[in-house]
Amino acid sequence: MSVSSNSVSVFAPASIGNVSVGFDVLGLAVKPVDGTLLGDVVTVTQVDEESSLTVLGRFADKLPSNKEDNIVWSCLILFNQALEQANQQVVNVALTLDKKMPVGSGLGSSACSVVAALAGLNAFYQNHHNFSFSKEQMLKMMGQMEAQISGSLHYDNVAPCYYGGLQLMVPDEEIISRALPSFDDCYYVMAYPGIEVSTKAARDVLPVQYSRADVIRYGQNLATFVDACHRQNKAQAFSVLTDVVAEPYRKELLPKYEQAHDYLTSQGALAVGISGSGPTLFCVVDDKQQAETFAQWLNEHYLQEVDGQSHGFVHVCKADNTGAAELLADS
Numbered sequence: 208m209s210v211s212s213n214s215v216s217v218f219a220p221a222s223i224g225n226v227s228v229g230f231d232v233l234g235l236a237v238k239p240v241d242g243t244l245l246g247d248v249v250t251v252t253q254v255d256e257e258s259s260l261t262v263l264g265r266f267a268d269k270l271p272s273n274k275e276d277n278i279v280w281s282c283l284i285l286f287n288q289a290l291e292q293a294n295q296q297v298v299n300v301a302l303t304l305d306k307k308m309p310v311g312s313g314l315g316s317s318a319c320s321v322v323a324a325l326a327g328l329n330a331f332y333q334n335h336h337n338f339s340f341s342k343e344q345m346l347k348m349m350g351q352m353e354a355q356i357s358g359s360l361h362y363d364n365v366a367p368c369y370y371g372g373l374q375l376m377v378p379d380e381e382i383i384s385r386a387l388p389s390f391d392d393c394y395y396v397m398a399y400p401g402i403e404v405s406t407k408a409a410r411d412v413l414p415v416q417y418s419r420a421d422v423i424r425y426g427q428n429l430a431t432f433v434d435a436c437h438r439q440n441k442a443q444a445f446s447v448l449t450d451v452v453a454e455p456y457r458k459e460l461l462p463k464y465e466q467a468h469d470y471l472t473s474q475g476a477l478a479v480g481i482s483g484s485g486p487t488l489f490c491v492v493d494d495k496q497q498a499e500t501f502a503q504w505l506n507e508h509y510l511q512e513v514d515g516q517s518h519g520f521v522h523v524c525k526a527d528n529t530g531a532a533e534l535l536a537d538s
């Protein structure tokens with residue numbers, strides 16, 4: 208991708224929301240080991256004419272055709288309001304969204320667009336107008352946009368997507384998210400089956416109340432996982448990666464999920480779970496060859512055909528510790 212002197216392009220990566228044990232409070236950014244850009248790219252270019260939005264890319268036709276209904280446009284409006292409040296000059300920009308991420312996939316698709324747009328605008332103003340908002344201010348705006356599109360405020364996709372790595376949401380408005388040490392030798396096999404599950408629909412199937420036993424198990428699993436991350440104890444971390452909040456209810460929405468989960472677990476996967484609100488499945492291993500073998504199996508057994516066509520894909524990934532990143536010319 209080439210970037211002209213008055214424009215900035217930012218890439219924002221896919222993420223695993225919840226990571227099984229932290230419903231709405233844990234998220235991990237991931238990147239394919241083969242170098243594929245799994246995420247969205249937004250380019251911001253200063254123009255004399257009115258501001259505009261162009262949508263390109265493999266999944267562009269899955270988005271509303273009206274620019275006002277695209278979350279990237281809402282990001283521009285929010286960012287411009289924030290500039291005015293900060294007494295900064297607002298300039299007209301042409302935005303281009305390269306929509307590489309399937310919508311309703313559980314890969315944090317809307318978060319990728321939100322983060323690429325807002326981080327792109329911030330980098331543009333920093334590079335060309337010598338002004339930028341702080342990372343904390345940016346993350347708050349990202350959360351606001353994610354809430355607008357998905358109907359509820361959860362940072363578990365935008366925080367890892369923006370900051371990179373494994374992020375834990377903390378109940379402090381000034382901090383919002385803390386980085387946890389992740390397991391950098393692990394592979395995350397991400398299998399998107401090619402069907403759409405809306406985040407709202409996947410939240411609607413969840414119970415309103417949970418039993419005391421589930422609450423205790425949830426707290427113990429999350430606490431044990433966080434402790435194991437800090438001590439870099441992989442065996443302990445993945446032995447408790449069991450979701451008692453969402454997976455038991457959401458798996459009904461995901462054809463072939465349960466069979467895939469049971470097969471991969473029986474073959475030695477360290478953990479298998481639903482990425483975000485699904486339908487993407489993630490599977491953790493610490494051996495590259497095993498990751499490739501599982502990826503092949505998931506390609507053959509988890510992807511679905513819709514109207515005779517398959518839109519799914521499988522990627523062998525690692526943790527993306529960079530998060531949103533400016534793309535340099537010709538990168």
Ligand SMILES: Nc1ncnc2c1ncn2[C@@H]1O[C@H](COP(=O)(O)OP(=O)(O)OP(=O)(O)O)[C@@H](O)[C@H]1O
Pocket residue numbers: 269270271276277278279304309310311312313314315316317318320356357364404405406407483484485
């Ligand atoms: N740039 C955009 N990217 C993604 N979704 C968008 C965008 N603009 C508007 N939308 C709309 O927002 C809704 C996003 O729904 P949802 O939250 O289920 O998707 P998602 O964020 O892609 O899901 P997930 O987090 O599971 O990947 C869809 O109806 C989609 O058409």
Ligand SMILES: N[C@@H](CCO)C(=O)O
Pocket residue numbers: 224225230231232313315361363364406409410453482483484485
């Ligand atoms: N934590 C959110 C993530 C959505 O991608 C959920 O599971 O509903």
